[in-house]
Amino acid sequence: NAGVTQTPKFQVLKTGQSMTLQCAQDMNHNSMYWYRQDPGMGLRLIYYSASEGTTDKGEVPNGYNVSRLNKREFSLRLESAAPSQTSVYFCASSGGTLSHNYEQYFGPGTRLTVT
Amino acid sequence: AQSVTQPDIHITVSEGASLELRCNYSYGATPYLFWYVQSPGQGLQLLLKYFSGDTLVQGIKGFEAEFKRSQSSFNLRKPSVHWSDAAEYFCAVASGGNQFYFGTGTSLTVIP
Numbered sequence: 748n749a750g751v752t753q754t755p756k757f758q759v760l761k762t763g764q765s766m767t768l769q770c771a772q773d774m775n776h777n778s779m780y781w782y783r784q785d786p787g788m789g790l791r792l793i794y795y796s797a798s799e800g801t802t803d804k805g806e807v808p809n810g811y812n813v814s815r816l817n818k819r820e821f822s823l824r825l826e827s828a829a830p831s832q833t834s835v836y837f838c839a840s841s842g843g844t845l846s847h848n849y850e851q852y853f854g855p856g857t858r859l860t861v862t
Numbered sequence: 863a864q865s866v867t868q869p870d871i872h873i874t875v876s877e878g879a880s881l882e883l884r885c886n887y888s889y890g891a892t893p894y895l896f897w898y899v900q901s902p903g904q905g906l907q908l909l910l911k912y913f914s915g916d917t918l919v920q921g922i923k924g925f926e927a928e929f930k931r932s933q934s935s936f937n938l939r940k941p942s943v944h945w946s947d948a949a950e951y952f953c954a955v956a957s958g959g960n961q962f963y964f965g966t967g968t969s970l971t972v973i974p
Contacts, residue, residue: 751905780962787871789952789966790906805961837905850896851962853905 749773751854753838759860760828768823768857770838778841779821780805780851781813783834790837796821828861835859864889866955868965875943876973883938883968885953894956895936897927900967901949909951912936923947948972 751772760766772779777798782790792805796815810832812824821840825832835858839851865888875881887893894913898906910921917929927938936953953965 782964787966789866790954790964792961792963795961839906850908850911851906853898853907855905856903 751838751840751852753836753854753857755857756855757858759862760825761862762829764828765824765826766828766859767825768836768838768859769820770822770854771820772838772840772852773819774840774852775818776840776842776852777818779815780839780841781811781821781823782837782839783807783832784837784856785834793823793836828859830861833859833861864893864955864957864961864963866953866963866965868951868953868968870968871966872969872971874971874973877945878942881938881940881943881947881970883951883953883970885936885938885965886934887936887953887955888934889955889957895927895929896954896956896962897921897925897936897938898952898954898964899923899949900952906952909938943970943972945972945974 754769780795781793784790791807794813796802799818802813814822835856837856838854841851867886896911897909900906909925910919912919912929920926925940950967950969952967956962
């Protein structure tokens with residue numbers, strides 16, 4: 748039982764390049780999330796998927812796209828990377844119901860640098 | 863809109879001393895409240911959560927938190943801090959719409 752896994756762990760991109768961050772969970776959770784963490788800003792929600800087949804914007808969605816490939820996998824794509832997207836990206840999952848197991852489980856993060 | 867404030871950016875305590883980390887939230891309805899801990903280079907780990915009921919909740923690693931509706935607060939406490947508690951601590955509030963809002967974090971340094 749690996750929990751939430753993310754690939755890659757580190758990535759360096761040049762401005763304008765594209766890439767996809769991968770996330771998978773093996774806890775049969777309904778909901779999945781993508782956050783970015785910047786110094787002094789805490790975690791900010793980029794996109795989330797409340798259930799398979801649905802995605803919604805969070806607080807900072809501009810410059811990103813997501814795909815909920817199936818119940819296990821939720822990917823984050825940067826189509827044209829910008830230096831402002833230099834950050835640590837975390838994927839998380841939760842059972843997604845208010846009455847039970849509403850807590851989030853986090854992956855180890857992806858450290859992305861855009862030059 | 864929901865928001866979470868952690869007024870202390872950085873706290874330093876001596877090992878064995880007590881600890882209180884402050885968290886204030888803004889949310890119209892009954893909130894779901896969480897405290898997470900993040901060690902350097904790691905993801906976030908849940909310490910404890912409040913959904914309803916008893917306003918004093920116990921978590922892992924000897925931590926507890928008290929929900930005070932009148933003060934819109936959910937402060938984290940530990941009676942005796944260990945060197946291994948040095949980390950970043952985040953308070954979070956969840957809305958009914960499946961969105962979580964995190965505070966900016968409090969960095970804890972423990973002096974031997």
